[in-house]
Amino acid sequence: MTPDEFRAAGHRLIDWIADYRAGVASRPVMAQTQPGAIKAQLPASPPRSPESFDTIIGDLDRIVLPGITTWQHPQFFGYFPSNALLSSVLGDYVSSGLGVIGLAWQSSPALTEVEEVVTDWMRQMLGLSGAWSGVINDTASTSTLVALLCARERASNYSLGRGGLQEESQPLIVYASAHSHSSVEKAALLAGFGKAHVRIVPHDASFAMRPEALEAMVMEDARSGRRPCAVVATTGTTTSTALDPLDALARVAKAHHLWLHVDAAMAGSAMILPECRWMWEGVEHADSLIVNAHKWLGAVFDTTLYFVRDPEHLVRVMSTNPSYLQTAADGRVKNYRDWGLPLGRRFRALKLWFLIREQGVDGLQARLRRDIANAKWLEEQIAATPAWRVLAPVPLQTVCVRHEPAAVTGDALDAHTLDWCGRLNQSGEVYLTPAVLDGRWMVRISIGSELTEREHVANLWRLMRDALDS
Amino acid sequence: MTPDEFRAAGHRLIDWIADYRAGVASRPVMAQTQPGAIKAQLPASPPRSPESFDTIIGDLDRIVLPGITTWQHPQFFGYFPSNALLSSVLGDYVSSGLGVIGLAWQSSPALTEVEEVVTDWMRQMLGLSGAWSGVINDTASTSTLVALLCARERASNYSLGRGGLQEESQPLIVYASAHSHSSVEKAALLAGFGKAHVRIVPHDASFAMRPEALEAMVMEDARSGRRPCAVVATTGTTTSTALDPLDALARVAKAHHLWLHVDAAMAGSAMILPECRWMWEGVEHADSLIVNAHKWLGAVFDTTLYFVRDPEHLVRVMSTNPSYLQTAADGRVKNYRDWGLPLGRRFRALKLWFLIREQGVDGLQARLRRDIANAKWLEEQIAATPAWRVLAPVPLQTVCVRHEPAAVTGDALDAHTLDWCGRLNQSGEVYLTPAVLDGRWMVRISIGSELTEREHVANLWRLMRDALDS
Numbered sequence: 034m035t036p037d038e039f040r041a042a043g044h045r046l047i048d049w050i051a052d053y054r055a056g057v058a059s060r061p062v063m064a065q066t067q068p069g070a071i072k073a074q075l076p077a078s079p080p081r082s083p084e085s086f087d088t089i090i091g092d093l094d095r096i097v098l099p100g101i102t103t104w105q106h107p108q109f110f111g112y113f114p115s116n117a118l119l120s121s122v123l124g125d126y127v128s129s130g131l132g133v134i135g136l137a138w139q140s141s142p143a144l145t146e147v148e149e150v151v152t153d154w155m156r157q158m159l160g161l162s163g164a165w166s167g168v169i170n171d172t173a174s175t176s177t178l179v180a181l182l183c184a185r186e187r188a189s190n191y192s193l194g195r196g197g198l199q200e201e202s203q204p205l206i207v208y209a210s211a212h213s214h215s216s217v218e219k220a221a222l223l224a225g226f227g228k229a230h231v232r233i234v235p236h237d238a239s240f241a242m243r244p245e246a247l248e249a250m251v252m253e254d255a256r257s258g259r260r261p262c263a264v265v266a267t268t269g270t271t272t273s274t275a276l277d278p279l280d281a282l283a284r285v286a287k288a289h290h291l292w293l294h295v296d297a298a299m300a301g302s303a304m305i306l307p308e309c310r311w312m313w314e315g316v317e318h319a320d321s322l323i324v325n326a327h328k329w330l331g332a333v334f335d336t337t338l339y340f341v342r343d344p345e346h347l348v349r350v351m352s353t354n355p356s357y358l359q360t361a362a363d364g365r366v367k368n369y370r371d372w373g374l375p376l377g378r379r380f381r382a383l384k385l386w387f388l389i390r391e392q393g394v395d396g397l398q399a400r401l402r403r404d405i406a407n408a409k410w411l412e413e414q415i416a417a418t419p420a421w422r423v424l425a426p427v428p429l430q431t432v433c434v435r436h437e438p439a440a441v442t443g444d445a446l447d448a449h450t451l452d453w454c455g456r457l458n459q460s461g462e463v464y465l466t467p468a469v470l471d472g473r474w475m476v477r478i479s480i481g482s483e484l485t486e487r488e489h490v491a492n493l494w495r496l497m498r499d500a501l502d503s
Numbered sequence: 504m505t506p507d508e509f510r511a512a513g514h515r516l517i518d519w520i521a522d523y524r525a526g527v528a529s530r531p532v533m534a535q536t537q538p539g540a541i542k543a544q545l546p547a548s549p550p551r552s553p554e555s556f557d558t559i560i561g562d563l564d565r566i567v568l569p570g571i572t573t574w575q576h577p578q579f580f581g582y583f584p585s586n587a588l589l590s591s592v593l594g595d596y597v598s599s600g601l602g603v604i605g606l607a608w609q610s611s612p613a614l615t616e617v618e619e620v621v622t623d624w625m626r627q628m629l630g631l632s633g634a635w636s637g638v639i640n641d642t643a644s645t646s647t648l649v650a651l652l653c654a655r656e657r658a659s660n661y662s663l664g665r666g667g668l669q670e671e672s673q674p675l676i677v678y679a680s681a682h683s684h685s686s687v688e689k690a691a692l693l694a695g696f697g698k699a700h701v702r703i704v705p706h707d708a709s710f711a712m713r714p715e716a717l718e719a720m721v722m723e724d725a726r727s728g729r730r731p732c733a734v735v736a737t738t739g740t741t742t743s744t745a746l747d748p749l750d751a752l753a754r755v756a757k758a759h760h761l762w763l764h765v766d767a768a769m770a771g772s773a774m775i776l777p778e779c780r781w782m783w784e785g786v787e788h789a790d791s792l793i794v795n796a797h798k799w800l801g802a803v804f805d806t807t808l809y810f811v812r813d814p815e816h817l818v819r820v821m822s823t824n825p826s827y828l829q830t831a832a833d834g835r836v837k838n839y840r841d842w843g844l845p846l847g848r849r850f851r852a853l854k855l856w857f858l859i860r861e862q863g864v865d866g867l868q869a870r871l872r873r874d875i876a877n878a879k880w881l882e883e884q885i886a887a888t889p890a891w892r893v894l895a896p897v898p899l900q901t902v903c904v905r906h907e908p909a910a911v912t913g914d915a916l917d918a919h920t921l922d923w924c925g926r927l928n929q930s931g932e933v934y935l936t937p938a939v940l941d942g943r944w945m946v947r948i949s950i951g952s953e954l955t956e957r958e959h960v961a962n963l964w965r966l967m968r969d970a971l972d973s
Contacts, residue, residue: 034861036525039589043517046593047510050600055506064612068835071616079624083863086590089856093597097853100613104603112610112827117602119509120556123516127563129595129803130520132587133574140582142534143570146541154549171641172845182693197697198668205669215823216846223652223820223844225695227667271827327847333599334849350693353685356939357582357741357947361925365538374693374844375642376686377797379804383567386559391504393553455831469826477827 042086049090053098054105054119058484061461062106064099071100102464107484108493111464113271113299114404114430114481118331124387125333128380135378137358138366145367148382155338155385158394159304159324162317166344168372169381171335173298173323174216177265179339179351179373180321181207181224184263184292186350193350198225205262206254208232210242210277212270214296230259239426240275240470242266248285255289263292268313269300272468272477273425273433276300280315293319298337302330303405303429306398312428329404329430329481330397332384339373347372404430404481407490411478414494424475433468435475436501450474453500463493512556519560523568524575524589528954531931532576534569541570572934577954578963581934583741583769584874584900584951588801594857595803598850605848607828608836615837618852625808625855628864629774629794632787636814638842639851641805643768643793644686647735649809649821649843650791651677651694654733654762656820663820668695675732676724678702680712680747682740684766700729709896710745710940712736718755725759733762738783739770742938742947743895743903746770750785763789768807772800773875773899776868782898799874799900799951800867802854809843817842874900874951877960881948884964894945903938905945906971920944923970933963 034042074096104115133141152167170176186193188205198205207221211233221231232254235246251261264286266277279295286293295316301324303309316322322340326332341347352371370376389397408430415421415434424433441449454467454476466477480490504512544566574585603611622637640646656663658675668675677691681703691701702724705716721731734756736747749765756763765786771794773779786792792810796802811817822841840846859867878900885891885904894903911919924937924946936947950960 034589034593036521036589039524039593040517040521042593043521043596044514046596046600047513047517050597051506051510051513053601054509063609066612068608068612068832069616071613072620075617075620077620077623078627079859079864081864083866084860086861089860097597097613097617100611100616101601101603102609102611104611112604112606115602115604117599119504119506120512122599122602123504123509123512125599126513126516126596127520127567129587129592129599130516131523131571132585132592132803133571134582134585134804136582138538139533139572141570141572141574142536142538143541143567146539146570147545147567150542150545150547153547158549172847174846175645175844178844185695192697193692193695194698196674196699197692198695199671199674199697199700201669204666215825215828219821219823222663222667224693225655225663225668227662227669228664229666230669271825333602334604334847335845351689353689355685355741356944357936358685362538374645374648375805376644377642377804389549390554390559391556394549394551396553466827474826 045090049093057103057105058107060103060106062103062109062464063458063461064102065461066100071096105482105484106464107482107486107489108463109482110478110480110493111466113328113479115328115334116331116483117333118388118392118483120391121331121333121384121388124384128383131380133380135369135380136376137360137368137370138362139360141380144378144380144382145369147386148369149367151382151385151389152338154389155326156340159301160307160310161340164317164342165322165340167338167340168369169385170337170339170373172337173214173296173325174219175374176323176337176339177216177294177296178220178223180292180294181220181263183321183347183350184294185224187292187346188260188262191349203258203260204230205260206230206232207262208234208247208250208264210234210236210267212236212240212272212275213265213267214271214298217265217296236275240270240273242277242282244278244281244285247282251285251289251291261289261291263294265294265296268295268297269429271299272470274300274429274431275425276312276428279313279319283315283318287318295319295322298323298325299328300429301325302328303401305394306401326385329401331392331483332388336381336385344372400483404485407485407487408432408480410487411480411490411494424470430480432478433470433475434478447474450476457496457500463496515560519563527573527575528577530573530576532573532579532934533928533931534572535931536570541566575952575954576934577952577956577959578933579952580948580950580963581936583798583949585798585804586801586953587803588858588862588953590861591802591854591858594854598853601850603850605839605850606846607830607838607840608832609830611850614848614850614852615839617856618839619837621852621855621859622808624859625796626810629771630777630780631810634787634812635792635810637808637810638839639855640807640809640843642807643684643766643795644689645844646793646807646809647686647764647766648690648693650762650764651690651733653791653817653820654764655694657762657816658730658732661819673728673730674700675730676700676702677732678704678717678720678734680704680706680737682706682710682742682745683735683737684741684768687735687766706745710740710743712747712752714748714751714755717752721755721759721761731759731761733764735764735766738765738767739899741769742940744770744899744901745895746782746898749783749789753785753788757788765789765792768793768795769798770899771795772798773871775864776871796855799871801862801953802858806851806855814842870953874955877955877957878902878950880957881950881960881964894940900950902948903940903945904948917944920946927966927970933966
């Protein structure tokens with residue numbers, strides 16, 4: 034494809050995307066396709082000869098679109114908002130179009146330096162002190178793995194340079210809560226700690242980790258000859274946006290030399306609002322921190338911000354320096370390959386740079402405030418309605434809800450919950466995520482799509498009540 | 504930004520990218536900027552109010568472009584070709600524009616099913632049997648980490664479900680060669696094996712791993728109470744595209760129950776040419792395999808293909824299943840979150856789908872054959888010229904070269920090499936990567952940019968000789 038062919042095809046594609054985005058509200062939210070239906074329409078083998086761009090774009094309409102769940106729909110209340118604001122999309126288009134790869138600073142200096150600047154913008158927007166340094170990773174899962182690897186290496190005095198975890202005589206222990214994201218246990222297992230060395234710290238009635246329970250477990254492990262290594266605290270858990278008390282947890286961590294990793298993947302976006310920062314009071318005492326800019330904030334996936342207080346330690350754990358990656362600029366520049374797992378990197382900073390500039394901090398703040406107010410409104414409606422219950426505090430934009438008809442309990446209640454939620458999702462009108470809280474299914478309503486106004490939330494609430502009668 | 508604003512801005516950006524790509528040959532190959540020069544032009548703090556798209560696109564010209572190394576330049580001979588063909592870029596544009604995220608199959612069925620089909624197309628194109636299943640990861644580094652984690656868990660009978668590596672009594676050992684990519688040692692250290700348990704297997708005169716040396720080391724480790732776990736073999740090493748003898752290595756791996764991981768990140772693309780497949784004869788006996796479609800083949804970064812023969816084992820090592828990710832379709836669909844490290848995933852399959860369809864297998868094959876012929880031609884020119892030496896076999900598109908003036912040896916020869924190569928890179932006319940081979944610096948010439956024709960290679964050869972006189 035020549036640049037001129039790209040120009041022609043690119044213009045058509047821009048229109049296609051613009052039309053898609055302009056029409057999201059009229060599409061089903063959840064894809065209405067059956068397992069295997071898309072695969073069945075695709076040739077089993079690759080084409081020998083080139084196909085026309087007309088054919089390809091035609092297949093987007095015919096095959097791909099019916100299999101797309103509409104994440105930007107104003108009535109998308111599932112998982113988490115992934116807004117992929119269009120300015121951020123354009124930043125990503127520049128990245129792909131330039132086709133540069135970050136390996137060393139020299140392999141594209143702008144890729145590194147814009148990332149340095151934009152991650153520092155984000156640090157300021159989140160109200161973090163200058164003691165933090167940031168890097169853009171793909172996802173929270175990967176970043177939490179990096180955090181636990183760094184914790185492991187600090188606690189073991191860099192065992193990777195010796196016999197690894199295999200020759201440590203006293204096992205290292207990781208602490209999390211039952212409401213930590215699934216990626217925390219996954220990271221601990223992949224980092225080699227082993228399930229027997231992952232402790233689930235009890236939580237309180239608001240689903241927040243109990244610091245005194247953490248301390249008791251840490252002391253018991255230490256007494257038994259094990260080595261407490263790391264605690265993962267969450268600001269805004271996945272299920273209910275519960276807030277682990279960072280300040281108190283940080284005191285335990287400090288007293289017992291634990292690495293404190295803060296998972297603010299979802300709720301971190303809200304820290305651009307000064308009135309929300311009480312939620313992670315104590316964050317300055319953490320060692321590492323993640324915020325997914327590709328969720329509520331609005332960057333297109335994948336844009337996870339990973340902040341650390343000791344970048345030299347991070348680099349010591351992650352660095353490699355083969356001859357073919359050395360350049361004359363080394364020592365005077367950042368080489369982000371030494372800040373995470375992958376060697377190569379996309380010019381991800383552009384999607385954040387475009388987003389922040391096109392929206393301005395004021396614009397981003399105004400949208401998040403709207404969403405928090407909408408969640409508060411919904412919480413009030415539900416709480417005031419007989420047989421409906423709000424199951425957890427609503428500090429942000431997620432409402433955990435259950436309809437509890439008289440005399441329906443236990444497994445029957447679970448069936449009732451999954452039934453009305455499933456029917457709503459199948460209808461294509463709204464999308465919600467069921468989840469388990471305190472051993473029973475309930476429904477999470479995650480508000481924060483760019484297009485979601487009060488009327489859409491009100492409509493959701495009407496549909497929820499209607500679903501009981503259908 | 505509304506869809507209509509996106510439409511207007513998007514058209515401008517398409518033209519901007521088309522102009523950039525049309526003009527790559529007239530730009531400096533290596534960015535001519537100094538450390539810190541780009542950062543110095545950016546505001547230290549984020550804007551409070553929105554900025555116009557005019558301002559942003561103006562900054563691309565003024566600030567970003569001078570800091571870009573031109574990877575698609577016809578005289579880019581550095582690192583590896585990263586062609587980011589424009590059809591693949593358009594596929595990526597669809598992915599970003601749709602803004603969908605793969606978490607479960609249901610969160611966008613097409614994302615999963617197109618990936619299933621396209622990875623199977625790639626399997627067929629590479630001449631692999633139907634026993635392989637593929638997934639798209641970000642990079643080779645991450646994929647090799649996944650491979651070594653899978654090896655660790657197979658050898659330890661899933662220690663992650665018990666005490667992890669921390670309670671294994673006999674240490675597990677990983678084998679690689681000095682010419683394995685730096686990501687192999689990094690992965691082994693991060694997976695917890697420890698440097699003391701990574702063995703460097705000697706190589707022969709063509710820089711290929713010696714199977715009998717591997718076997719001797721394995722037997723010695725076993726005799727000493729250690730457990731041989733995995734060997735990483737390379738089809739096309741980074742420095743010289745050396746070919747480890749997979750067939751013989753696979754026999755050793757099988758006899759001693761080693762996991763065999765094949766790193767064909769760069770050279771794997773050439774396996775779409777039937778005449779090249781002798782290079783990885785024996786690959787069918789491997790357990791895992793990586794091919795970077797974002798290198799020579801032409802997909803835009805990041806598009807690493809990770810193939811395994813036992814996907815159930817992969818899923819057992821990587822899976823998580825919290826309530827909020829469960830859907831009614833589970834059991835009937837693939838959930839790619841259980842195939843690697845990250846939970847969320849982009850619709851990466853589109854960039855490969857667009858590329859393969861727009862080029863056709865014939866088109867991709869023709870371009871790779873051109874590049875191999877160009878490398879052969881350059882090898883012959885260099886070999887026939889006094890004082891110039893080709894230092895390694897040239898099975899593919901990488902030529903390792905040194906100019907060796909009479910009586911210049913040792914450190915003086917290193918200085919001479921880095922001097923002429925550095926001056927060529929600084930000139931902006933060509934870009935080459937110096938690297939160390941057998942303890943001395945030499946220069947790698949990696950041919951395969953989409954725009955690189957014979958004339959550009961001839962021009963490079965002229966510039967190399969001219970550089971000696973300047």
